[in-house]
Amino acid sequence: MKKKVLVTGATGFTGGHLAEELKARNYEVIALSLPNQDKTKLEKLGINVVIGDLTKKDTLLKAVEGVDTVYHIAAIFREQDVPHQLFFDVNVGGTKNLLEVARDAGVRRFVHCSTVGVQGEIKNPPAVETDPYGPGDYYQQSKVEGEQLALQFFKENEMEGVVFRPVGIYGPGDTRFLKIFKFVHNGKFRMIGNGEVLYHLTFVKDLVRGIILCGEKPEAAGELFTLGGNEYVTLNEYIKALAEVLEVPVPKKRVPLFPVWVAAVACEALCYPLRVKPPLYRRRLDFFTKDRAFDISKAKRLLGYKPQVPLKEGLKITAEWYKENNYL
Numbered sequence: 001m002k003k004k005v006l007v008t009g010a011t012g013f014t015g016g017h018l019a020e021e022l023k024a025r026n027y028e029v030i031a032l033s034l035p036n037q038d039k040t041k042l043e044k045l046g047i048n049v050v051i052g053d054l055t056k057k058d059t060l061l062k063a064v065e066g067v068d069t070v071y072h073i074a075a076i077f078r079e080q081d082v083p084h085q086l087f088f089d090v091n092v093g094g095t096k097n098l099l100e101v102a103r104d105a106g107v108r109r110f111v112h113c114s115t116v117g118v119q120g121e122i123k124n125p126p127a128v129e130t131d132p133y134g135p136g137d138y139y140q141q142s143k144v145e146g147e148q149l150a151l152q153f154f155k156e157n158e159m160e161g162v163v164f165r166p167v168g169i170y171g172p173g174d175t176r177f178l179k180i181f182k183f184v185h186n187g188k189f190r191m192i193g194n195g196e197v198l199y200h201l202t203f204v205k206d207l208v209r210g211i212i213l214c215g216e217k218p219e220a221a222g223e224l225f226t227l228g229g230n231e232y233v234t235l236n237e238y239i240k241a242l243a244e245v246l247e248v249p250v251p252k253k254r255v256p257l258f259p260v261w262v263a264a265v266a267c268e269a270l271c272y273p274l275r276v277k278p279p280l281y282r283r284r285l286d287f288f289t290k291d292r293a294f295d296i297s298k299a300k301r302l303l304g305y306k307p308q309v310p311l312k313e314g315l316k317i318t319a320e321w322y323k324e325n326n327y328l
Contacts, residue, residue, distance in 0.1 A: 002028040005215070006067045008054070008098065009074030010047070011037040013174050014113070014166070014204060018071060019047055021208045032063045032074065054094025057101060064098075064105040069215045072098055073113045075146075078139035087142035095146045099153045109160040109221070111214045114147040115140070116165045116226060116294055121286075125198050125293035126232065129165070129224050137283065151224070160221040162214040167228030167294050171204030171314060172321035181319060184242045184251060185328050191239065192285065193257035198293035200232035203314035206307040213303040225299040229314075230307045232293040238311075245316040246328075261285060 005022055009015030010031035019042060023029045029047045032054075033039050039049045052059035054074060064070065076082060076090045095112065102110055119127050120134025135141040147163055154161030170177045183189040210227040214220045233241070243250040264282045271278035299305035309317075322328045 002026060003068045004028040004030065004066050005069045005071060006030045006032060006063055007071045007073060008032045009072075009113075010042055010049075011039060012073070013176075014169055014207065015071075015073035016041065016173065017171070017204050018073060018208050018211055020045060021205075021212065022071075023047055025212070030063055030067065032060070054097055055089050057097040060098055060101045061105075064101050064107055067102070067105065067107050069109045069111065070098065070102050070107050071111045071113075071211060071215060075113065075143070076139070078137060084138045087138050088145065091139075091142035091146045092149060096149055096153075099150065099157075099159075103153075103157050103159055107159075109162070109215055110150070110154070111211065112147070112150040112161065112163045113211075114150075114163050114165045115143050116167050116228075116292070118144045118147060118165065121290045122198075122293060125291045126200075126295040127226075127293070128295045129226055129298060136286075147224075154222060162220045162222075163224045164211060164214050164299075165224070165226045165294075166202055166207055167226065167296075168199075168201040168292065169204055169207055170201050171318055174204065174318065175327070177318070178322060178327055181242065181246070181322055181328060184239060185246045185248055187248065187251070189239065189251040189253075191236070191251065191254045192260050192288040193254075195236035195239070195254075195288070196234050197289060198232050198291040199235050199238045200228050200293045201238075201311060201314070202227060202229045203307070203309040203317075206309050210299060210303065210305045210307075213299075213305055217303050219302045223298075223302065225303065225305075226294045226296055227299055227305065228294050228296045228307075229309075229311060230296075231311055233311065235288065241312050242315055242319075245312060245319050257285070257289065 005027050007019045010019040031049045032052050050063040117140040120136045135144050240250050264280045267278035267280045
């Protein structure tokens with residue numbers, strides 16, 4: 001018999017790729033979706049969509065019926081303009097609701113998606129899973145609490161549970177990284193600072209293979225894994241690679257960090273009291289100032305995780321997808 005699995009967040013980027021790959025591997029895939037989300041692609045793939053809301057526990061009961069493994073990908077992300085409390089309602093409260101109905105339904109394994117953002121700025125890169133938490137905003141704090149909740153729940157309920165933290169996910173279907181592609185493509189990119197911070201990405205197909213290993217491998221139970229690409233580079237190297245795959249000149253113009261940081265502080269001071277989103281704020285500068293590099297050796301050792309797509313190849317595939325869909 002086919003194993004039945006539930007994927008939350010299947011109408012999104014990562015969850016959609018995961019649901020598609022599980023279906024291709026002959027799993028019976030159930031997808032949890034809010035009523036207003038686009039379910040067309042899932043339905044075309046023959047994936048059974050169940051309407052539910054993580055914040056409403058009773059709506060989740062049908063989704064977990066007869067399910068062997070839950071892949072919990074759904075979350076409220078920092079890019080979404082929502083009240084701060086909703087991050088905690090969904091990323092913590094919603095996770096608790098799903099864990100409880102999964103336990104009561106006899107689900108064998110629960111795979112929970114966290115984020116490397118729970119570790120905040122990486123002081124001594126590359127970071128390992130046991131390095132301390134350091135959330136820097138509401139989203140990251142909610143993911144810390146969701147991760148801790150899941151790990152504690154697995155222990156207290158003797159459930160086969162796995163937590164994974166993905167590193168910067170990109171690939172066909174993603175639009176979060178579109179802005180940087182556009183700026184490099186149209187020649188408007190300006191490096192702020194020296195560009196020597198470390199940058200780490202994960203091609204979505206590689207990530208999906210790692211997530212499925214979290215669901216399949218006996219050795220994964222009770223563990224926490226960072227899933228990322230094989231390589232991390234400096235921001236300068238990343239922008240150079242991006243320019244090369246886009247076939248445009250490598251951006252040379254630079255802006256000193258300090259005056260931009262001062263401008264960001266001023267914008268925040270003026271806009272926040274008026275409840276207006278500032279055009280420039282300090283968190284936007286994190287891209288240029290904070291190291292993002294992670295050690296994936298634990299996933300390689302215990303899961304047999306093997307990222308197959310080099311960074312430059314992944315950037316090329318992504319750029320082609322943007323062009324085919326008239327984003328660039």
